Amino acid sequence: MFNRIAVVGMGYVGLTLAAGLARNGFEVYGVDSSPTVRDSLAQGRVHLYEPGLADALTETLGTSLFIHPDLPAGLDAAIICVSTPVRADTRQPDLTNIAAAAAQIAHQCGPDTLVVVRSTVPVGTSRRTVLPALTAAWGRARLVMAPERTIQGQAMRELAELPQIVGGLDDASRNAGVALFGVLARQVVPVSSLEAAELVKLANNCHTDLIYAYGNEIALLAGAHGVDPLEVVRAANHDYPRPDLARPGFVGGSCLSKDPYLFGASAPAHTPLLVAAARQRNEQLPVQVAETVVGRLRQLRGGTAGATLAVLGWAYKGWPPTDDMRGAAIVPMMPVFQRAGLRVLGHDPLVTDDVIRAHGGDPVSLDKAFSEADAVLVLNDHPDYRALPVTTLLPGTGVRLVYDSWRILDEELVRAAGAHYEGIGYRPAGELV
Structure with a gap:
């Protein structure tokens, strides 16, 4: 059963997902490290262009969507939506934000929190970068990879219309991820692994x-x-x-x-x-x-x-x-x-x-x-x-x-x-x- 959900990262991916979840009855906490982004959202101003997003923010802000600098306690799920850039000089992935989000979740949450990687990452990142931080703190974890696949300009509609892909660390994790995204989307496609x-x-x-x-x-x-x-x-x-x-x-x-x-x-x-x-x-x-x-x-x-x-x-x-x-x-x-x-x-x-x-x-x-x-x-x-x-x-x-x-x-x-x-x-x- 999911009620309290945090979305880490209020960029294109995270903000649209947070608004979509809040519209579907979840209590959602949007977490971002940028004071400018947080202040703008807390005042109801969307800092990026996405049709329908401003309306969703107006409907949910302060009732089912809350903007926070840090993760609150008692979360049922924490979804990582931070950026994963490549370095300009080497074109190698920079996973600093993913590692920081995993560490924050490991510190603030517990083994019953479903952790979802939504950011686009090299294959193996969820297992090699996110999982060790969780298990080091908790001993065990529920971990899911559910990639974002929307197109900018149609993201609010596609959140519900596109099939959601869900791969889990184990069967229990995958089933929990399927249950969570099944509330948001018309179709969920489980796959065998992260x-x-x-x-x-x-x-x-x-x-x-x-x-x-x-x-x-x-x-x-x-x-x-x-x-x-x-x-x-x-x-x-x-x-x-x-x-x-x-x-x-x-x-x-x-x-x-x-x-x-x-x-x-x-x-x-x-x-x-x-x-x-x-x-x-x-x-x-x-x-x-x-x-x-x-x-x-x-x-x-x-x-x-x-x-x-x-x-x-x-x-x-x-x-x-x-x-x-x-x-x-x-x-x-x-x-x-x-x-x-x-x-x-x-x-x-x-x-x-x-x-x-x-x-x-x-x-x-x-x-x-x-x-x-x-x-x-x-x-x-x-x-x-x-x-x-x-x-x-x-x-x-x-x-x-x-x-x-x-x-x-x-x-x-x-x-x-x-x-x-x-x-x-x-x-x-x-x-x-």
């Missing part, structure tokens, strides 16, 4: 990275032969009963940017060649596009010094909309633009002006982005950009180049306004070589 559940999450995310990398590889090959990659993708997918090819585009976010490295860290006996190659392709793409944009500007203007580039879409994705900058394409692009001497204007429907400034951009309105720019680079496919009024914004400006990464604008309207149009792996026949 390791199986850990690998499910990595398998899902690395497969997605592979799919997108292949779409990007096709686009670059198509571009080398003067072929439209979207034509190839559409024709290949048309009524063909095999897995669809992905459209080309940037791959970011906290999960796809790091989980392939967690996958690699899970396989010390061999190198996961496919996953590593896919990650390399997807990481190289933003730099290749940035270099192409700089090269086109140089051709069109005779140089880049003093040129202005408007970048639309700073978040790592546009649909479902998010304000998340982790793994965003603009981050590796900015050094390329800065070396070329470009002034970079920034616009995003959700990313704040302060964040754009912190990444080296000058935040502007859409009107100003077009009126002051020599080139426009569209980096994500937010609905606002899909509906961009090209015929209103572009004519009469000094924009010479529109690089439409997601091919969401009307090419003919862009060209009719006198601008060169280009996309990933695509350049109209007969235009700039």
